[in-house]
Amino acid sequence: VCSSKYVLSALHPMWQGPLVAPGGNRQSPIDIQVRKTVFDPHFKPLSPEYDPRTCSQVWNNGYSFLVEYDDTTDKSTLKGGPLEDTFRLCQFHFHWGESNAWGSEHTVDRRLFPAELHLVHWNSDKYKLFEEAVMEENGLAVIGVFLKIGNRHEGLQKLVDVLPAVRHKDSVVEFTRFDPACLLPANIDDYWSYAGSLTTPPLSEAVTWIIMKQPIEVSHDQLAVFRSLLFTSAEEEVQKSMVNNFRVQQPLKGRTVRSSFT
Numbered sequence: 347v348c349s350s351k352y353v354l355s356a357l358h359p360m361w362q363g364p365l366v367a368p369g370g371n372r373q374s375p376i377d378i379q380v381r382k383t384v385f386d387p388h389f390k391p392l393s394p395e396y397d398p399r400t401c402s403q404v405w406n407n408g409y410s411f412l413v414e415y416d417d418t419t420d421k422s423t424l425k426g427g428p429l430e431d432t433f434r435l436c437q438f439h440f441h442w443g444e445s446n447a448w449g450s451e452h453t454v455d456r457r458l459f460p461a462e463l464h465l466v467h468w469n470s471d472k473y474k475l476f477e478e479a480v481m482e483e484n485g486l487a488v489i490g491v492f493l494k495i496g497n498r499h500e501g502l503q504k505l506v507d508v509l510p511a512v513r514h515k516d517s518v519v520e521f522t523r524f525d526p527a528c529l530l531p532a533n534i535d536d537y538w539s540y541a542g543s544l545t546t547p548p549l550s551e552a553v554t555w556i557i558m559k560q561p562i563e564v565s566h567d568q569l570a571v572f573r574s575l576l577f578t579s580a581e582e583e584v585q586k587s588m589v590n591n592f593r594v595q596q597p598l599k600g601r602t603v604r605s606s607f608t
């Protein structure tokens with residue numbers, strides 16, 4: 347399990363974090379200007395190998411909902427692509443808007459998507475724990491997948507069906523045997539990669555981002571269930587809809603975005 351309450355509970359009021367982390371020169375998210383990306387012929391095929399049995403729970407941390415995986419062994423890993431080491435899956439979550447017009451964190455030539463999926467992995471070759479890896483520049487690898495409105499996503503529906511059980515902040519529900527590979531697009535060979543950061547506090551500059559070119563399709567109704575979640579806990583008088591949980595875009599600061607395709 348890679349995210350702990352103490353960090354995240356302080357998350358909500360400042361979840362956008364400072365506009366630019368003090369001294370940050372590799373902050374995320376960014377706009378991917380396709381014509382400025384550089385093809386890297388050395389990228390290997392990306393090889394996600396996920397074991398659905400490592401899926402453990404869904405919790406609402408007051409910022410998004412996280413689907414958490416048991417990351418005490420190398421059962422669900424990501425290798426290849428731009429990565430030199432083996433990275434262990436610890437959680438996935440989403441960012442979305444109050445309307446279908448926006449919601450993603452990254453953009454492609456300024457194009458916004460209604461939502462974005464992040465699969466968070468940490469470098470288990472070099473570090474023993476997520477909390478260690480998150481402090482290191484090669485510590486994390488996050489796969490980003492854009493969501494667009496279209497056909498209902500059958501694989502996602504199992505997750506959508508349990509979301510009402512985690513409506514409030516700090517609620518948790520058991521969730522097992524979910525294969526996150528079903529949320530990847532058909533084509534995982536075409537992606538962009540750049541050196542960036544967490545988009546939530548502590549905004550650590552530890553992330554190798556791998557952004558898929560091909561979006562996945564989800565239905566309007568499925569995304570509407572995301573918006574039925576709440577930022578607030580059951581005790582709070584005023585309930586706030588969990589929407590627009592994305593960070594503002596950050597300056598590229600001279601970074602190169604590499605592509606796996608021409």
Ligand SMILES: NS(=O)(=O)c1ccc(C(=O)O)c(S(=O)(=O)NCCc2ccccc2)c1
Binds near residue numbers: 354545
């Ligand atoms: N958009 S993102 O991929 O950058 C991201 C968003 C949310 C979280 C999270 O934990 O909620 C995470 S996390 O799982 O990496 N946790 C980061 C906060 C944290 C740091 C150190 C120890 C525990 C939690 C990442």
Ligand SMILES: [Zn+2]
Binds near residue numbers: 441464545
């Ligand atoms: Zn994220």
